[in-house]
Amino acid sequence: MPDTISFARGAPSLDIVDVEGLKAAAQSAFEHDAAGATGYGTAVGYVPLRAWIAERHGVAPEQVLVTNGSMQADAFLFDELVRAGDAVVVEKPTYDRTLLSLRGRGADVRMVSLEADGIDVDELRELLEGGVRPALAHIIPNFQNPAGYTLSEAKRHALLALAGEYGFTVFEDDPYVAIRFSGETLPTMRELDAGGGRVVYASSFSKTVCPGIRVGYLVGSPELIAAIARRATNTYISPNQVAQAIVHRFCVDGGLDRSIATVKAALAERVALLTAALDRELPEASYVAPEGGYFMWVELPEGTDVAALFDAAAERGVSFVKGTDFLLEGGENTLRLAYSGVTAAQIDEGVARLAQAYRALPVAR
Amino acid sequence: MPDTISFARGAPSLDIVDVEGLKAAAQSAFEHDAAGATGYGTAVGYVPLRAWIAERHGVAPEQVLVTNGSMQADAFLFDELVRAGDAVVVEKPTYDRTLLSLRGRGADVRMVSLEADGIDVDELRELLEGGVRPALAHIIPNFQNPAGYTLSEAKRHALLALAGEYGFTVFEDDPYVAIRFSGETLPTMRELDAGGGRVVYASSFSKTVCPGIRVGYLVGSPELIAAIARRATNTYISPNQVAQAIVHRFCVDGGLDRSIATVKAALAERVALLTAALDRELPEASYVAPEGGYFMWVELPEGTDVAALFDAAAERGVSFVKGTDFLLEGGENTLRLAYSGVTAAQIDEGVARLAQAYRALPVAR
Numbered sequence: 212m213p214d215t216i217s218f219a220r221g222a223p224s225l226d227i228v229d230v231e232g233l234k235a236a237a238q239s240a241f242e243h244d245a246a247g248a249t250g251y252g253t254a255v256g257y258v259p260l261r262a263w264i265a266e267r268h269g270v271a272p273e274q275v276l277v278t279n280g281s282m283q284a285d286a287f288l289f290d291e292l293v294r295a296g297d298a299v300v301v302e303k304p305t306y307d308r309t310l311l312s313l314r315g316r317g318a319d320v321r322m323v324s325l326e327a328d329g330i331d332v333d334e335l336r337e338l339l340e341g342g343v344r345p346a347l348a349h350i351i352p353n354f355q356n357p358a359g360y361t362l363s364e365a366k367r368h369a370l371l372a373l374a375g376e377y378g379f380t381v382f383e384d385d386p387y388v389a390i391r392f393s394g395e396t397l398p399t400m401r402e403l404d405a406g407g408g409r410v411v412y413a414s415s416f417s418k419t420v421c422p423g424i425r426v427g428y429l430v431g432s433p434e435l436i437a438a439i440a441r442r443a444t445n446t447y448i449s450p451n452q453v454a455q456a457i458v459h460r461f462c463v464d465g466g467l468d469r470s471i472a473t474v475k476a477a478l479a480e481r482v483a484l485l486t487a488a489l490d491r492e493l494p495e496a497s498y499v500a501p502e503g504g505y506f507m508w509v510e511l512p513e514g515t516d517v518a519a520l521f522d523a524a525a526e527r528g529v530s531f532v533k534g535t536d537f538l539l540e541g542g543e544n545t546l547r548l549a550y551s552g553v554t555a556a557q558i559d560e561g562v563a564r565l566a567q568a569y570r571a572l573p574v575a576r
Numbered sequence: 577m578p579d580t581i582s583f584a585r586g587a588p589s590l591d592i593v594d595v596e597g598l599k600a601a602a603q604s605a606f607e608h609d610a611a612g613a614t615g616y617g618t619a620v621g622y623v624p625l626r627a628w629i630a631e632r633h634g635v636a637p638e639q640v641l642v643t644n645g646s647m648q649a650d651a652f653l654f655d656e657l658v659r660a661g662d663a664v665v666v667e668k669p670t671y672d673r674t675l676l677s678l679r680g681r682g683a684d685v686r687m688v689s690l691e692a693d694g695i696d697v698d699e700l701r702e703l704l705e706g707g708v709r710p711a712l713a714h715i716i717p718n719f720q721n722p723a724g725y726t727l728s729e730a731k732r733h734a735l736l737a738l739a740g741e742y743g744f745t746v747f748e749d750d751p752y753v754a755i756r757f758s759g760e761t762l763p764t765m766r767e768l769d770a771g772g773g774r775v776v777y778a779s780s781f782s783k784t785v786c787p788g789i790r791v792g793y794l795v796g797s798p799e800l801i802a803a804i805a806r807r808a809t810n811t812y813i814s815p816n817q818v819a820q821a822i823v824h825r826f827c828v829d830g831g832l833d834r835s836i837a838t839v840k841a842a843l844a845e846r847v848a849l850l851t852a853a854l855d856r857e858l859p860e861a862s863y864v865a866p867e868g869g870y871f872m873w874v875e876l877p878e879g880t881d882v883a884a885l886f887d888a889a890a891e892r893g894v895s896f897v898k899g900t901d902f903l904l905e906g907g908e909n910t911l912r913l914a915y916s917g918v919t920a921a922q923i924d925e926g927v928a929r930l931a932q933a934y935r936a937l938p939v940a941r
Contacts (some may be wrong), residue, residue: 220615230610233818238604245595249786251587279644279790283812311810421614423817425644445676447648451816452788453598 216561218548219530221505224555227477228421232466233457239464240456253364254443255436256428257455260441263462264428268401268412273433276440278452281386281427285312285438287446288306288411288429292380293318293346300338300379302330302347304508305544306356309349309384310402313467321345322539325355327499329362332369345379352400354387354504357537357547361502365396371400374409386415387425389471391503392479401430408432416458418505418551419471425451426458475503481558482507488562495568505551508534515544516572523568531562581926584895584914586721586870591919592842593786597831600823604820604829613821619808620801622820628827629793633766633777634823638798641805644815645892646751646780646792650677651806652811653776653794657745658711665703665713665744667695669873669902669910671721674714674749686710687904692722692864694727697734710744717765719752719869720802722902722912726867729762736765739774751780751792754836757844765793773797781823783870783916784836790816791823842870846915846923847872853927858934870916873899880909881937888933894926 240248248256249395255261256277263270278284290438293299295317301309305368313320321343324331350370352362362370373448374381383400413425428437443450461467482501489496489509497510511517517533524530534545553561605613612622621642622628630637643649658664660682666674668687670903678685686708689696695715704710715735717727727735739746748765764775779790794804808815826832847866854874862875876882882898889895899910918926 220616225611225614228610228614230606230614233614234603234606235821237606238599241595241599241602246590247788249590249593249595249598249788251585251787279816280812280814286811308810308813315810317907348590421818422616423612423614423821425812425814425816425818445673445680446651447645447790449645449788449790451644451790451819453786453790453822454816454818456788457818458601476678 213528215525215528215530216564217552218550218561219532220552221254221549222422222552223474224552224554227427227474229466229470229473232461233421233424236457236464236466237334239460240453243460244280244456248453250452252274252449252452254440254447254449256368256450257452257459259464260426260455260459263459264430268430269466270430271433273429274436275428276436276443277426277428277450277455278443279427279543280417280425280445281384281413282308283450284413284427284429285384288382288413289313289316289318290442291435291439297346298343300335300345302350302355303356304534304542305349306351307536310537310539313349325358327360329360329366331363332366332373335370336373339373339377346376347380347382348374348384348457349384350400351384353385353391353397354501354506356387356504357506357532357534358508359501359504359506360499360508361394361397364393365399367397367403371404371407371409375407381410383410383412385412386418387504388402388414389419390474390478392475394502397407409437415421417469419474420458420461424454424458426455451529469545478503478505478551482553484555485548485550485562486557486576488559495569505549507548509548511544511546511569513544515569517544517546519572520546520568523571524565527568529564529568531565578893580890580893580895581922582895582917583915583926584897586914587787587917588783591915591917592925594831594835594838597826597835598786598789601822601826601829601831604825605818608825609821613818615817617814617817619805619812619814622766622817622824623813625791625820625824625827627931628824629795633795635795636798639795639801640793640818641801642770642791642793642809642815643808644792644812645782645790646749646778647673649778649792649794650674650749650813652807654678654683654746654806655807656800662711663708665700665710667715667720669722669899669907673902675902676870677905678714682894685904688724692725694725694731696734697731698740699835700735701738702741704738709742712745713739714749714914715748715765716749717752718756718762719866719871721752721869722871722899723873724866724869724871725864725873726759726762732762732765732768736769736772736774740772745831746775748775748777748779751783752869753779753822754784755839755843757840757847759867765859776800784839785823785826789819789823791820837871843868843870843916845920846918849920849923850913850915850927853924857927857931860934870914872913873914874911874913876909876911876934878909880934882909882911884937885911885933888936889930892929892933894929894933896930
């Protein structure tokens with residue numbers, strides 16, 4: 212069997228990670244601030260990076276907490292805001308780890324359909340009118356994981372209005388925002404909320420620097436950030452100061468902008484190759500081409516058994532994630548293709564194998 | 577007021593951190609294993625560092641989990657083994673963050689007196705005979721925080737025997753073991769247990785590399801490590817791969833051994849200066865000179881109001897941590913002096929200020 216081509220993992224291929232830039236940033240971090248990089252620091256994160264993020268978002272440093280990756284930020288936020296039995300709205304489909312994390316806390320997870328322009332706000336309104344009172348709505352607004360869809364500006368306003376009317380917090384989970392390769396950047400709900408306190412925002416450097424650096428952050432009200440900082444202190448004293456100092460130098464020395472340009476160019480090429488290959492090899496697949504991010508959601512004809520396709524694909528050396536992993540029920544004919552980790556050269560071959568696997572499924576599909 | 581001299585914080589002064597060695601290790605990490613350092617990795621930690629630690633401890637890699645600092649390891653372990661209402665034995669006094677962490681989980685914390693040769697095993701036996709059935713006994717065997725005391729070999733055996741008889745786990749929390757500057761290294765309880773499954777061991781690179789690198793680890797049974805790895809995956813996917821890759825190169829390139837030699841020499845000098853200064857300036861203080869680690873416990877005459885001393889000391893520009901912070905009750909005449917963060921030049925002046933503060937207390941002490 213040939214080496215497996217993986218459309219499964221949402222991680223960048225090494226060719227789009229700026230390893231030389233990271234080496235330089237590490238030197239720079241130890242040279243500029245040896246005491247800060249090597250000392251304990253505090254739970255709010257490495258102070259110069261916190262200040263840089265705050266400035267980038269136009270908020271006070273007291274509104275920012277820098278964590279060991281944004282998953283850790285999510286975990287702290289859920290611990291702070293979600294009690295067992297609380298209703299939490301998520302998109303259908305949504306990131307599997309978010310589902311797992313909420314269910315692990317005993318949340319009453321309410322999935323609301325995701326459309327190509329974002330969550331179905333009419334369906335959400337009906338849910339709210341029906342009496343559900345969520346503590347939180349978790350939304351991935353840009354190039355959603357797993358669907359690749361982006362929430363329209365109109366729906367951003369509509370969501371905020373519902374949050375105001377029904378008194379829930381919007382958790383705007385936005386790790387992909389910086390890697391838009393087509394279309395125009397939309398205002399974040401945090402910006403549209405204009406300090407109204409209805410939005411907590413999270414993002415990450417995993418997609419713009421590298422995942423192994425494990426640096427994410429939260430932006431919220433000073434009170435919420437202070438409460439989460441207390442949790443963080445009790446959990447780990449402080450997050451990784453060395454890694455955050457490296458990210459800080461990478462940002463201020465220009466590495467970040469260079470890296471984002473590299474990543475965008477590569478992902479734009481990959482999505483173009485991927486959609487062309489699907490149209491050619493597997494025209495039964497329907498999808499919306501993403502304008503950024505790592506992922507594309509694919510629907511196969513009703514009745515297609517994607518669980519069987521998964522096995523048939525594995526036999527032919529190609530992997531993906533089944534759509535059912537991102538849902539509580541349904542989606543048996545869907546899958547997620549990640550194009551972040553496949554080089555341009557692998558895409559045609561990977562899709563050809565996928566199409567062969569599809570053709571090999573029992574005709575009763 | 578002069579700059580404050582801090583005997584408060586358990587952190588190294590910058591002069592004993594090998595910043596040049598860390599810079600070199602960072603270069604080496606990105607050069608040797610760019611993919612491993614920059615990629616997500618998994619929750620068990622950076623694989624080459626995990627293997628290095630396993631070899632150092634003579635265990636299988638499956639028995640090791642590398643975390644974002646050992647506090648995070650403690651948190652995972654408590655989440656795994658301690659339910660609300662469970663009895664947990666700790667030393668009296670013990671590390672304040674451990675107390676906080678256990679009480680935050682609703683544990684029934686049972687403090688057992690700490691003697692100069694470690695926990696009072698007779699008092700522990702009485703507690704057990706009285707019907708208390710702890711889930712866990714948390715023990716800092718070497719150069720305990722806050723007392724600086726070391727558990728004798730005889731008591732290590734006695735503790736293990738009690739753990740076997742009464743079916744509890746010994747949590748051997750051992751971050752200071754490598755920085756012994758006098759006396760002989762004792763076998764760990766994990767070694768003495770010889771795979772009996774009665775001990776979970778934790779240590780850290782905070783005291784041998786630097787705190788800001790936030791790398792700690794657990795050694796336990798493969799089953800326990802696998803269970804904690806699942807928690808870690810759900811919390812943060814993976815710990816910091818960049819930082820762990822740097823630590824790995826620091827270890828294999830010889831930086832660790834050099835750093836330990838530097839730290840030991842400095843701490844030995846500092847403890848000698850500190851005890852000489854106390855004997856000269858504040859002979860009312862009684863203490864046991866530590867053979868390693870960062871901390872020394874000081875008892876002042878019965879009736880001394882250390883809370884008042886704390887304020888009087890702050891006015892004179894010297895700080896420490898009150899003994900009461902490490903206890904649930906009592907200890908009003910005790911304090912912890914950390915000598916890790918004060919340079920040799922500061923010690924005489926710091927103790928002189930402390931003695932002045934003591935002399936200034938109301939005579940009714």
